[in-house]
Amino acid sequence: MAPPKVEQRTVIVPLHPPVRFFSPTPLPQLQSQSDSFAPGSSGEVHWRPRQHGQVARPASSGWLETASEMERYVRSGESARDIVDFGIGEVEGGAQTLADTVKGTATMVRHPIQSASKVHHAVMNSGPALLEFSRHSEDIVGGAIERKCTQFVNASNRERGHMTGSGLMNVGLTLAPMPKASAVVSASWKGLVRALPKSALADRVMSLPGKCYKISNELGRNTLYLRPSARKRAMNYVCESSSLPPERISFTRDGNTAYYPGSDGLRIAPDLLPHRNPPVGTMAANSRISWKGCIAHELKGHRRAARAGKTHPNPLLEEAQASIRAARFGFDLSMPERFALLRDAASRLASNGIRLKDVKTELWIHKP
């Protein structure tokens, strides 16, 4: 009996959609002839998604149509080299971006005015593009992430390791000469502060979105121990400006400066003095109130109201009332000191969504 005839068949499985391999050093004809890549004016290559119905390119130009072509491509070792080259190219691009960022930051630190001007012009010029990006940001970012992720997933373990290792090495080499990021930011900020006039800086800080300006409100006041000269000045000012007996004044290293109505005593702590380097802006008014303003807030504000029975039941309005009273009736205060107190009152209310003119009638601020 004759053995059964074995029929050999070659099965060609078409791949749909065709597989496309990217390469950092693509074939010359790919750049020049491809309808998927459009060279820009500066020789840059921009990727465009392939339109439905377009004819697939032959394998020689980078497209693999069949499983056999794919198998040959993989067996020949070209695929591994292409993927590795692609990975290295991507990582090098990322490292270059980081290097440019470091260079740009250094330029900002050295030339803050020119940099600020450049940034301003760049933002103005990129307005339409930013608008477009904001409309389709999800699609653009999502597509980019998906493409990168797919490329990484499709690579073999060896290539993935190569990509990751090269990337980390390049990032390390880029960041090695760079000081701490916080130092760079701090230096940039100090450069801006030195270069710009205070009013311009205040405008810029206040125009920042979000909670940037809130930082200044948390600066607080002085925390260092009061010197004897400061104590003496404070004592003299209290005696000149109010009827509070000197024995009811106590100085402490801890705690805060405050008037205690129960014992009719004034406690003076290191926060009598303003912050050493107070920022500009209305929200930082509390940090700028002078030592005389602080005492006036406690005595002309809280003490006078307490003795007249006009302490406001709402603690927020009581504090605002004390600041306004100090600004109006404070003894021997300069105009900037009075303005700082008024701004403190306004910012206290504003931070709670209250306008001064809405609560003006509730406050005891018309009689000294």
Add this chain to the structure above:
Amino acid sequence: MNRVYCKTRKIINVLPDTGALLDVEYVPDPSYTWDEVAAFFKKGQFILRFEGPNGLVSVQPVKVDTATSLTNQPGILVALGQNDPKRVLPGCQGWLEKIDG
């Protein structure tokens, strides 16, 4: 609210009408706001209890005076009245509670 936790600091002044004024550090309780604590201390007399080296020490009656600073920080002063200020040790964990409930 039954009690307010605090930490003793030191005597900052002695006045004829209030006796010694003890500065205490307010230990915040997330269950209550500072405004509620200040309202709690508005009226009445209180007991100061703290854990000394030889056990629990009670000082009563005392009056409690609260204030808020320019920077919105809470402050508590305890007027010891006729009590001996030497009984109070600085740096002890304790609490203040109302005498009449």
